Amino acid sequence: MTTPISEFPFTLLADELQRVRANTPLVHVLTNEVVQCFTANTLLAVGASPAMVVAKEEVADFAAIADALLINVGTLYAERLESMNLAIAAANAAGTPWVLDPVAVGVLSYRTEAAKAMLALKPAAIRGNGSEIIALAAGMGLAQSNHVGKGVDSTASSNAALSAAQALAQATGAIVAVTGAIDYITDGEKTWSVELGHPLMTKVVGTGCALSAVVAAFVADAPNRLDAVTAACALIALAGERAVECADGPGTFVAPFLDALHIIHPNQLRQVGV
Ligand SMILES: Nc1ncnc2c1ncn2[C@@H]1O[C@H](COP(=O)(O)OP(=O)(O)OP(=O)(O)O)[C@@H](O)[C@H]1O
Ligand SMILES: Cc1ncsc1CCO
Ligand SMILES: [Mg+2]
Numbered sequence: 001m002t003t004p005i006s007e008f009p010f011t012l013l014a015d016e017l018q019r020v021r022a023n024t025p026l027v028h029v030l031t032n033e034v035v036q037c038f039t040a041n042t043l044l045a046v047g048a049s050p051a052m053v054v055a056k057e058e059v060a061d062f063a064a065i066a067d068a069l070l071i072n073v074g075t076l077y078a079e080r081l082e083s084m085n086l087a088i089a090a091a092n093a094a095g096t097p098w099v100l101d102p103v104a105v106g107v108l109s110y111r112t113e114a115a116k117a118m119l120a121l122k123p124a125a126i127r128g129n130g131s132e133i134i135a136l137a138a139g140m141g142l143a144q145s146n147h148v149g150k151g152v153d154s155t156a157s158s159n160a161a162l163s164a165a166q167a168l169a170q171a172t173g174a175i176v177a178v179t180g181a182i183d184y185i186t187d188g189e190k191t192w193s194v195e196l197g198h199p200l201m202t203k204v205v206g207t208g209c210a211l212s213a214v215v216a217a218f219v220a221d222a223p224n225r226l227d228a229v230t231a232a233c234a235l236i237a238l239a240g241e242r243a244v245e246c247a248d249g250p251g252t253f254v255a256p257f258l259d260a261l262h263i264i265h266p267n268q269l270r271q272v273g274v
Contacts, residue, residue, distance in 0.1 A: 002162070002184060002191040005234055008227075014266035016218060016231035021047035021266075025220035028053060028066035028091075029213055030084050032074025032103060035206030038254065042210035045261035046235070048217035056083045060090035067220035069096055070213050071118065073111045074103035074152065081114055088121050097124035097219045100174075101212035104152045106135025106145055116140070119172050124219050125229050126168065127177040127212040130156030137164035140171055153202075158182050166191060175229045177215065179208055183233040185226065192230045196237035203250040204257075211236045239264065 026049045031039055036052055043050040053062040056079065063069050069091045071084050091098045100123040102115045116139040119126075126136065131149035134156055138145035143164040147156030158180035165178040170188035177185045183194040201207045215232045222228035242264075243257035 014269040025067035031072035059087040063090035069098035072101035129154035130161035142167040
């Protein structure tokens with residue numbers, strides 16, 4: 001059973017956005033080298049405060065003072081993995097929620113093993129595409145790994161990964177968001193479906209990665225993590241839809257996407273809804 005976003009109270013989405021803007025959460029971002037700037041700009045446009053602190057000498061100190069941490073394994077290598085594990089340990093010690101983006105997990109064994117080990121470290125949320133979520137679930141014996149990704153791109157629809165997402169949420173205690181044409185956000189019991197967004201969003205690198213950073217911003221001090229992650233997914237998809245209205249293609253998508261995120265006001269969401 002899934003509940004469509006049209007039943008997600010608009011006031012809740014507005015309230016979530018207002019909460020994030022009021023708190024301007026400091027988001028510690030350990031992400032891949034492709035999407036750093038776009039991710040930082042997306043967080044700023046939403047109203048959060050990004051910082052890409054990566055040195056192993058600094059990550060523990062910073063994770064302890066940040067409001068949330070993002071771990072994205074898109075361009076993983078040994079030194080970065082060491083930093084990530086130090087940051088996660090410090091975040092957990094400080095009670096700071098952290099989010100896992102398992103980019104291309106299932107395709108390559110090094111990152112698949114690294115992400116699998118991270119699952120035991122209690123992420124607050126996991127956000128990935130269909131192939132990635134199926135692979136994570138398969139690594140725990142919860143699904144069959146029958147949709148290995150094509151590099152960072154999914155070969156599975158989010159629909160095909162829904163039961164894997166629900167099982168993964170139950171097994172890890174994380175909120176799991178599996179994204180694609182429809183985003184599903186689940187705590188293993190309740191599942192929201194967000195049928196918003198536009199296929200052009202897959203033609204611009206890093207929309208999913210940036211969404212994961214926004215998920216981190218929303219889970220910071222969240223009264224309800226399922227609502228927070230659902231609101232983050234809905235917000236990014238809505239901004240994508242609005243951007244497409246004034247974009248000619250991928251090259252002209254990014255500027256109106258950032259503008260839409262910056263301009264969207266909670267009161268607008270209260271009036272018109274999703
Ligand atoms: N076919 C689609 N139709 C509508 N919206 C889409 C579609 N595919 C993706 N989206 C939107 O793009 C967002 C990013 O999801 P996607 O599943 O493409 O991430 P991803 O594969 O991890 O991307 P990346 O690794 O490039 O950052 C989704 O949350 C959704 O809003
Ligand atoms: C293209 C790409 N390669 C490694 S990470 C990344 C960003 C999209 O996930
Ligand atoms: Mg991705």
